[in-house]
Amino acid sequence: MSNTKFKSITIDGxxxxxxxxxxxxxxxxxxxxxxxTGALYRAVGLYILRNNISSxxxxxxxxxxxxxDIIIKYINSEQRVFLNGEDISDEIRTTEIxxxxxxxxxxxxxxxxxxxLQRDIARNNNVVxxxxxxxxxVIPDASLKIFLTxxxxxxxxxxxxxxxxxxxxxxxxxxxxxxxxxxxxNDSNRKISPLKKADGAILIDSSDMNVSQxxxxxxxxxxxxxxx
Numbered sequence: 001m002s003n004t005k006f007k008s009i010t011i012d013g014x015x016x017x018x019x020x021x022x023x024x025x026x027x028x029x030x031x032x033x034x035x036x037t038g039a040l041y042r043a044v045g046l047y048i049l050r051n052n053i054s055s056x057x058x059x060x061x062x063x064x065x066x067x068x069d070i071i072i073k074y075i076n077s078e079q080r081v082f083l084n085g086e087d088i089s090d091e092i093r094t095t096e097i098x099x100x101x102x103x104x105x106x107x108x109x110x111x112x113x114x115x116x117l118q119r120d121i122a123r124n125n126n127v128v129x130x131x132x133x134x135x136x137x138v139i140p141d142a143s144l145k146i147f148l149t150x151x152x153x154x155x156x157x158x159x160x161x162x163x164x165x166x167x168x169x170x171x172x173x174x175x176x177x178x179x180x181x182x183x184x185x186n187d188s189n190r191k192i193s194p195l196k197k198a199d200g201a202i203l204i205d206s207s208d209m210n211v212s213q214x215x216x217x218x219x220x221x222x223x224x225x226x227x228x
Contacts, residue, residue, distance in 0.1 A: 007032070007126045007226060010134040011218075013148040014195060015098070015183045016155030018206055018214060019130040022148065025215050027128040030228050033074070035121055037131035037138070038101065039081045040114045042092035043070050045100035047083060055103035062109040070117065093166060095179055102183045105132070106190040132187050135198035144225050145201035146218060154207045156180045 009032065011023045020036050027034035045055070047068050053060050071082045080089045091097075104110050118138045121127060129138065135145040150158075156177040163171055187195040197203060202221060206214040222228055 011130040016159040023130040041101040133193035147197040
């Protein structure tokens with residue numbers, strides 16, 4: 001491991017808060033590596049689905065972790081996720097995969113399985129990393145911690161529009177809203193690494209801000225706190 005002290009920015013928050021969008025744009029502006037940690041859990045979720053394993057079956061999931069090889073590659077500055085050698089970056093962006101990822105993320109063996117991969121990236125790069133427990137568990141000594149949130153309906157609408165843009169049309173806003181409420185409950189009430197604002201994290205509610213406004217607001221915080 002390099003002796004160089006790298007800087008890390010964590011952006012935690014609930015589903016649909018815009019964490020990934022903002023984290024990616026911030027990383028581009030300041031030249032840091034962007035790490036979408038949720039994609040790692042989605043990769044595990046895809047493996048579970050493909051192998052007809054129940055997302056509630058902790059023992060069977062744990063027994064299959066040794067069969068899962070997840071690698072992150074950066075191609076043209078874009079994060080791509082490979083599951084057992086296959087690029088599954090686009091396939092994991094469905095609501096079904098998101099729900100399975102939420103289910104499997106409550107299991108400690110799964111979280112432990114992915115923890116070292118995330119920490120290794122942060123140890124060796126300047127990173128912007130988003131997720132649910134990045135500042136509380138993955139990088140508790142991060143240079144800057146942000147907790148990004150928005151109202152439930154605002155987050156559901158953003159997620160719904162994102163799904164429609166991806167070409168999926170057989171879904172309603174109510175479906176997305178109900179799924180989001182379930183994910184919020186799962187993420188906040190799980191025993192292992194629940195979603196919560198870390199000590200020292202800056203709370204930002206983006207309900208009344210669009211992407212550009214949120215980006216500018218956070219970018220100014222980054223410049224002020226990290227002297228970038």
